[in-house]
Amino acid sequence: MSLDLQKILDEHRQSFKTRLVESLAAKHSISSDEVMEQLGDSVDNLVESRYAPLKQVVEAICAVPKPVLLNIMRDRQREDTCKICLANEANIRVVDEKYGDSISIFEISEDSPAGALYQVLFQGAPDEDKKVPLTAIIHNCDVKRVWAGKSVDSSVYASLIKKALA
Numbered sequence: 001m002s003l004d005l006q007k008i009l010d011e012h013r014q015s016f017k018t019r020l021v022e023s024l025a026a027k028h029s030i031s032s033d034e035v036m037e038q039l040g041d042s043v044d045n046l047v048e049s050r051y052a053p054l055k056q057v058v059e060a061i062c063a064v065p066k067p068v069l070l071n072i073m074r075d076r077q078r079e080d081t082c083k084i085c086l087a088n089e090a091n092i093r094v095v096d097e098k099y100g101d102s103i104s105i106f107e108i109s110e111d112s113p114a115g116a117l118y119q120v121l122f123q124g125a126p127d128e129d130k131k132v133p134l135t136a137i138i139h140n141c142d143v144k145r146v147w148a149g150k151s152v153d154s155s156v157y158a159s160l161i162k163k164a165l166a
Contacts, residue, residue, distance in 0.1 A: 003143045009051070009058050012120045017047045053113035054120060057106070062141035064104045067164040069095060069157060072118045073133040075109040085133045087151040092135075094154035095161065103161055121146050139164040 020043060024035045036043065061068050071092055074082035096105055108114050110132050118134045121143070131149025137160040138144065144160050 005058055005138055005141045005143050006062060008143070009054055009120055012123055013047060013051045013054075015123075016050070017043065020047070050116075054117055057108065057114040057117055058141075061106060061138055065140070067099075067103045067137060067139040067161045069103060069105045069161070070117075070136040070138055071105065071107045071133055072110055072115055072135075073107065075111050078111075082132050084131070084149065084151050088133050088135065091152060091154040091157065095157045098154075098158060099161055099165075102165060118148075122148055137161060137164065 021032045021035045024039065024043070025032045028035070030038075061070065069092060071088070073085040073088075074080070092105065095103070108117065110118060118132070121136060122134060134146065134148045135152055135157075136143055136146040137157065144164065
């Protein structure tokens with residue numbers, strides 16, 4: 001798998017906007033063009049405000065010149081703890097200790113606005129498959145691999161990081 005993170009975000013944003021316009025058109029019995037004529041600025045403002053935190057985190061990830069291990073997990077302060085998230089943290093610590101400054105780790109709470117990046121990376125999956133944590137290896141804005149709902153052995157992360165550093 002090799003996908004450009006910025007392109008994935010742009011496609012997701014456009015798909016959301018299209019669905020929003022179609023929904024408004026159906027609700028008001030007008031065409032999509034009429035929605036954009038009458039409500040275009042409001043639609044654009046809504047889309048931009050919803051995607052601003054995602055754009056910010058994607059730009060930050062893509063600006064890192066070294067491999068990124070992205071970890072979108074449940075907030076540790078929540079009462080409904082995520083046992084898989086906690087188990088996976090140990091694997092991420094092993095990778096962090098092994099590679100140190102050669103990699104960058106981005107940890108995002110699923111409840112934060114940037115946590116919606118989960119939906120962008122895992123779009124089209126059935127809801128029952130959408131589980132935390134979501135982890136990914138990304139290098140130069142290229143998504144190398146994504147995992148969801150499982151603890152990933154540190155050696156699996158390490159093999160992808162090693163390839164990215166080569």
